[in-house]
Amino acid sequence: MCLRPLAGDAGRGEFLPLQRGAGAVAERPCPAPAAAGPAWGSEPVGPQERSPMNFLAKIVARTLEESLRLFQSGKIEEFKAVIPGRLPPVSLKAALDHCPGTAVIAEVKRASPSKGEFAMHWDPVELARIYEKNSAAALSVLTERHYFKGEPDFIVQMRPEIGIPILRKDFILEPVQVYETAALGADALLLIVSLLELGQLRALLLLARSLNLEALVEVHTAAEMEQALAVGANLICINSRDLNTFAMHPDRALELAPLAPPGVTLVAASGLKTRADVERLEAAGIRGFLIGETLATAADTGAKLREFRGEMKPGRWPQV
Template identity: 45%
Template sequence: MTTILDKIIDKKREEVAFLKKSALTYKTDRIPTSFYDRIIASKTIALIAEVKRASPSKGDINLGVDPVEQATIYAQNGADAVSVLTDTPFFKGTMDDLKAVKANVEIPLLNKDFIIDEIQIDRAKASGGDIILLIAAALNDEEMHRLYRHSKEHGLDVLVEVHNEAEMERALALEANIIGINNRDLHSFKTDLAVTERLLSQYGKEKAIFVSESGIKTKEDAIRLKEAGARALLVGETLMLAGDVAATVRSLKVEL
């Protein structure tokens, strides 16, 4: 049975083929801003606040959002990084969104996309990304190791995303220092904060920093995940729909 993730990756292959056929090069001497260092220095749970217009699971979320305005509010109210969705077919984001945010916000930026090839990593760095995402469910071991190594060689932080024990073992085999636990199953799209609790009850003593992703709505959720062992949160939909974005950002920055 073909899943949404399968469809997304098929589209990414087409995108990568186009980038390579276009003979585009993405060279930059820019030194990325470290998200890892920011987490280590933080006395509160770190927050990756996301700019997301739409998603396959929720449909249109906030199509009229101004990415720069949204990211600026995030940064001014204590967010530690901004995640910018750059996938167009499924999330209605663009690389121009990432570039625009980078020109206006100083905190680290996550290029939130489905990375399957080195050319996407080079493009991410050249466009202002400081962090890239590698999704274990979308990559085999050879791909993960190769893309992780390429990212680190170019000074980028890497958020390695997992959802279950098998994927966690693969992330740890990379010696990844930032591991995201996605509470949303990318096949069924069911969301459950207990996924973070379950995995950290088993792996919480590992050296990596753990980021809990998806389904986080309230300060109480942030406290729950902090108590489970998460050092950072990735929050998108809640912030995109918030009546008071600034207050919502502040509320999620709970003391460690």
Template identity: 40%
Template sequence: MSVLDDIVAGVRIDLARRESETPLRDLRAALADVDAPLDPMPHFSAPGSSVIAEVKRSSPSKGHLADIPDPADLAVAYARGGAAAISVLTEERRFKGSLDDAVRAAVDVPILRKDFIVESYQLVEARAAGADLALLIVAALDDDTLRRLHDEARELGLTVLVEVHDEEETERAVALGASLIGVNARNLKTLAVDHTTFSRLAPLVPDDRVKVAESGINSTDDVAGFVADGARVVLVGEALVKDGDPEQAVRSMTGVGL
């Protein structure tokens, strides 16, 4: 079993528990009280780099990264630094996240629910928690499920970040019509990082799609390199949660151009 398979197996167990506690009909009823989703695409499409700043306590590859007693405080710092969106990792077992980490009430920038989404229920959860974007990982989904979840997310008003790791997955994301495609340099099956992944896959993504660089981003120089290779957005977690001044760290990575 690959690392990704193991994570998804755990996600399904935790999902079944939440479904038993809160039926889907109750989640859908809660949507009536949620504000309309924010659209991140104008910011993502603007000149210069946009930063998706991540609330991330732990990872399978690095273990514990940072104590984050109040995700809302960190989100506020990210927003002050100019983050175009804030990613909140909600996977429980490997990333130590939770839907309780929702930061919607603290900031007025778009929020990404970053998780291993495999069922419609998780999309409704995301919207009910105030998320504006949701992550779909191509490696975790067959084509029919990927397309169904992509369409359902859009019907809910969510912007979809479709994540790829290799050429075949990139072709699938492009054929899907995804407007926001993230290239993750970390192989979720082995956790190895290949820093050439973005430069190799970005040319396969049409220029009318927004390209997001994920993983291996630690400095402004890294951001500049990804921008030179075609990225409009960078998703940064570890470097920000470990930085003593996350506000300034986001600011330094924002607006980087060619």
């Protein structure tokens, strides 16, 4: 088990254990300070590295290394100083609950470990503007650098330009990342149950709320749904993709939705390709739909978003 300081207390003897995730991740040692080497995102990502277990192990190791750098550099104090002056947060839950029609969380996503680079041509801010113009309920912004080619600074660039909620989508494992998320200007962050112990999940959720951040808690199994509910999550994302295998389970949201009590807002993610996919899940009580690759690679992104929302028929895509 790796014991690391709770970043919010600047190392004053409070620790969070981490031993969840891919099997290889569970046995790793605490990361040592990073030596000089290639910048994040500069290393080639080959087929072997894209395998599910390698991906999870490496992404967690990279995340811990970067979090350790942030913690040791004292950046957390900078984050704390910036947070009070940020723009007032916009509620993701309220945006989904009160969205007229289908609530789409449109994702700024340029690459993935399974597909490689597929939308590097997009300027992130321009893509965000197109999403908002075409009635997205919220944005999801990938900020992981190596596998997803994202940048935390994307959120900084978007915040003054965008009025809808911004979800930071990354592998949040450490308190310092929560402070960073608030300082960037995001309104919400993603917490993945399969990568966190129950105590960690609860601690990160409570820390986020103390900073006026909402947490979208991602689950893939009934056991993970139970854990999310146990810590008081009221925004739950059901991911149809198993991060341990990359396998898709198209009916997973239908299977897990009945487990959520009233008051919990459900979001479906992965494998959403058509308006019919959305309608099938809406009938089961799913309120939000996180869609990225299908939008970013569409011939007309704005029209594709409107199609998902049911505002136009498939194939009729006038330019926006």
